[in-house]
Amino acid sequence: MTVEPVAGERALEISGPAGRYIVAADLHVGIEEQLARCGFRVPDQTDRNLERLRRLVDERKPSGLVLLGDVKHQVPYAERWEKRKVFRLLDELSALVPVTVVSGNHDGGIGTMAPGRVRRVGSLVLGSIGLVHGHAWPPERLMRCKTLVLAHAHPSVLLCDERGRPVTEACWLRAGIVGRKAKERYGPPFPEIVLMPAFTDLRGGFPVNGRGGRLLGPLFRNGLVDVPRARVYLTDGTFLGCVRDLLPVPSPAGRYRM
Secondary structure, rough: OOEEEEEOOOOEEEOOOOOHHHHHHHHEHHHHHHHHHHOOOOOOOOOHHHHHHHHHHHHHOOOOEEEEOOOOOOOOOOOOHHHHHHHHHHHHHHHHOOOOOOOOOOOHHHHHOOOOOEEEEEEEEOOOOOEEEOOOOHHHHHHHOOOOOOOOOOOEEEEEOOOOOOOEEEEEEOEEEEEHOOOOOOOOOEEEEOOOOOOOOOOOOOOOOOOOOOOOHHHHHHEOOOOOOOOEEEEEOOOEEEEOOOOOOOOOOOOOOO
């Protein structure tokens, strides 16, 4: 099985003998309401994200679509308007292609918002590829896969424009496992890590080259992922180098929240 980002999109294509799958993570349906409460007025993103996913399905003709956690935004509850948005998105997508939701930390109660034909799981294995949202420790069986695909951390990279102003861009990471740390909890062999950016354009990210920042999730917090040697790619496929080779940029003011 191969794992390749879709150029120009924040989605993966996994293909091989087990089929072809499109993977998208962190849609955060309903995030516009939180932004509105903070004084930011932005158009509703549900239709836009739905159209992007429809286009991927039409172009790639996958065997299935995997939504890798945090389909909804509000926690721990969901208001009626958010439930309607989530149901419509899942209903329309599952009418086109089989849909599997791998639950994330924002997805409590999503079972009441999903059509019966949508499959819901805590983790997933496709051939040699393991998939889990990343907010909790992955099961042992996923750590024995060739590649482990994670979301949750919303990785980004801080760059400087021609005037020296910081610009944040969503990015992908490909990283190895720190064996001595991983052996404290898991048995070898260990997978390569692929960390996905958030599918929605509105979700802020954690700068991988920001000073003092650390990616979220137990694998990162406990030092199991070799972040300094992780390879960084922009969503258009541009390779920027390894994290340790990128010039550290002071993170913008404020805290990032998941």
